[in-house]
Each structure stands twice: as structure tokens, then as C-alpha cells.
Amino acid sequence: MMRRSTLIKIVFVLLLGIIFQGCASQPRQEKIIPPEYSLSEIPESKELPILDIYDPLEPFNRAVYLFNYQFDKYIFLPVVNTYEFITPDLIEKGISNFFSNIGEISNFTNTLLQLKFLRALKTATRFVVNSTVGIAGIWDPATRLGFFQHREDFGQTLGYYGLGSGPYLVLPIVGPSNLRDTTGLFADSLVFNTIAFDLWEISEFQPPFYFVRTIDQRHRASFRYYETGSPFEYDLIRLLYLKVREAEISK
Template sequence: MLKLLNQLLGLFCCFLMTACSSVPKLESNAIAPIVKLPNNHEELGVMSAYSDPWEGFNRRMYYFNAKADEYVILPVVAGYQKITPDVVERSVHNFFSNLDEISTFINSLLQLKLFVAGETLARFTLNSTLGLAGLFDVATQIGLAEQNEDFGQTLGYWGVDAGPYLVLPLLGPSSLRDATALAFDNLVFQQAINELGLDTDEELLISLIDGVDARASLPFRYYASGSAFEYEHLKLLYKKYREIQVAR
């Protein structure tokens, strides 16, 4: 999910430059607009394009995530980056990205995207061998682009509706469908970790490093946009982006 947020960031910055589409309420002594608004202007507004039946919970979770990020996660990430040389940090990131190729390969097959599956398999094979277990991204250097397919996209491909918007603890924006699909992708990741032959403590350490690495590669900062509508913007951006991912 953090990787998805990273992909959303560039779009998010551009989106914040657009005006909010919600219509402000006029005071009783205000001059009526010259151009009459359509009766269904709320339905036409981009900010009301997606329902948010759990908005109260989602907003509280958004605030919780912001505080957890500020006081716990980001300090850990800062410490990790301070003590870890850049070359090692890049290799750690490449290692986990290589493991993610397994989930992308499986979901590509489930979506009948054979070309994507073939390219992903080639990337995984090259990076796991010539790239020394994925520590070096050899595949990208020869033109094999990294793909991103998850089980939420697979469910969407087969017609499963995204469902209500949902903000997950620590993970951020999601939906009922995507949150449920996380279980499948996490199972695939866990099976890949199990193949390394690690004990329980080592697996826990690997999972922790994976989380820190994911957050370290994500420049997003809560409430850094300066917009009073950051929650709404991110919700809209997430929902539209996932629709594009499923449709492509």
C-alpha cells in the first residue's frame, strides 16, 4: 500500500493546484450568482464523486496515521537512513521490490495479462540471478520495466466493485475490496519469505525492514500540502487512480 501511495504522490501534487469543486454556502445578504447553478450541482462536483459512508472513522484514522507517522514511523525512518549507506539502502529496496515481483506475476496471470506476466518473470529471473538475489536491479537497466499488479486489481478486473472508501491503520487510503485483497498479497509475500529458510525472529526483522524501506521511499508527508481539503483530495485521487489501474 505504501508503494501505491508513492505512485500517487506526483499526481497528488498536481491535483492540489486545481480548485476545490465543492460549492460554498452563500450568506443571507450575498448577491446571487449571475450564472445559475444546475439543480444537481452536488452530484456533478468532483469532490462528491465517491461516497464515504465511513467518513467519521476514516477521518479519525487519517489523523491517527498522521500522528503515528510524525512521532514514531518517520523518526525510525530517519534513523535508518542515517546509519545506512545509500548503496546499502538501494540494495535493500531492490531486494524487497524483487520479492514483490512474485505477487505481480501471479496477479498478471489471474488477469490474463500474459505479456506483463512474461516480462515480470524475466525481471525476477534476471534480478534473482545476475542481480544477486535482487540486490541489484539488472532488469531495468536492459529495458524490462517494473510492473505493478495486486489482488485488488485482479478482483476489479473480474468485476468486483471497489466498495466504500476506507482508511487503514498506518497503511492509509484503501477500499473495502483492496483492504480484503491485502490478505492474498501478504500471503504471497510471506510464502516468499518462508522460502528463505529464516527463523521467526529473522522473519519479523525482515518484515520490519520492509516496512521501514517502504516508508523511506515515500516522500509524502501528512498535512504538508497546506490544503484544508487534503483528506478529500487524497480520497479522490486514490479512487480514480485505482480505477485507471483496473481498467488498463
């Protein structure tokens, strides 16, 4: 039989080989360079895009942001979770398609105001196809036919004609916005109410319509407050919102 000391030596050599093999297979780690400045120590000569945003109402906006978080956590999301629990996925999809189709009214109006006539024609075609073949927009056959949705709102229309964004705003429940987009939001609502409720004489359905649409919009939004893992979430969301709006206006 193999002597005990010889067995120990073999095991030791094998373990040593495994250790060296593991070390050799580890990727070379880059040297971590600490940040040159903290946010409170940034010299005036340094540019930091995340802070270079016109936000004169920041204390108010941060308070509203916190309110939105509390509202979302204790009221909005529980209602949305209940809606998702009791509503089959197929019906949820149909409801989302219906409200998306209704939104073509705003898309068409603002595309026309921006003189994008070919896109306006495609939007109108999409609305007609989904409203008829798609049964009031519950189904979306227009997308399969190549008529894709192009979202436009009056805030984008104002930006298209060169109006600046103005001060950054956080609206209760709605979330990130700015003075231009808030103005556009009210304008779009006015146009929609005139066409969808007053013209069709169905104003009695306005409160339940907006309630269900709001629930559907939150259902489709994946964002959750304070899940970014960043202590500067307010600043990041503010920057992201403005950059996305710039991209939407320039498209």
C-alpha cells in the same frame, strides 16, 4: 556646475520613466472570480466529484487519518530519518531493490490471474535475472535489459474482473484503501507468506523482514501529512487514491 534645481528635475524625470517602464512590463492580470458556492452551500443540482465518493465510514476514517498523522510524525518518520542517517545511500538503494524484487512474486501471480501471459513471462524473466545476476535483487540489471517492472496486486485483479471498490477505508498506518483493496492486501500477504516463508522454511525471518520492508516503503514515499496546504486534504487524498487505482486497473 549644474544648478541644484536642474539636477532634481533630471532625477525626477528618470524616476518617472522607470516607473512607467515597470508598469508597462507587468503582465496583465486576469480578474479573480470568487467561488460560487462554499462546500456547505452546494445545491443538489451541482456535481462535485471530490464529494461524490462512497464513504459511509467517514467519521471513523477521519479519526484513523488523524491517528496516522500522529503516528507518522512522532514514531514512523523519526525511525525512517534515523534509518536514512545511519545507512549509506548505496545500501539504501540495494535494500529497496531487494524488496522490489521480492515483490515480483505478487506481480507475477496477479498478472497470471489476469491472463496477461506475455507480461507474466516478462515479470518472471525480470525476477530470475535480478535474483541471479543482480545478486538476490540488490542490483537491477533487468531494467537495463528492457524488462521493466509492472506492479500488480490482488485488488487490481479483483477490479480487472469487474468487482467494485466498495466503501472507502483508511487503514491504520497503511493509509488510504477500500474494501476491495483491503481484501486484496490480505490475499497478497497470504500468498507471499506461503511462497516466501513457508515453502522456503524461513518463517523465523518474517518479523524482521516485514519491519525493514515497512521502513523501506516509508523511506521511498515522499508524501507527508498536512503539507498539501489544503483544508480539504482528506477529501483530496481520498479522490486521488481512487482515481489512481482506477487508472492502475484499466492499464
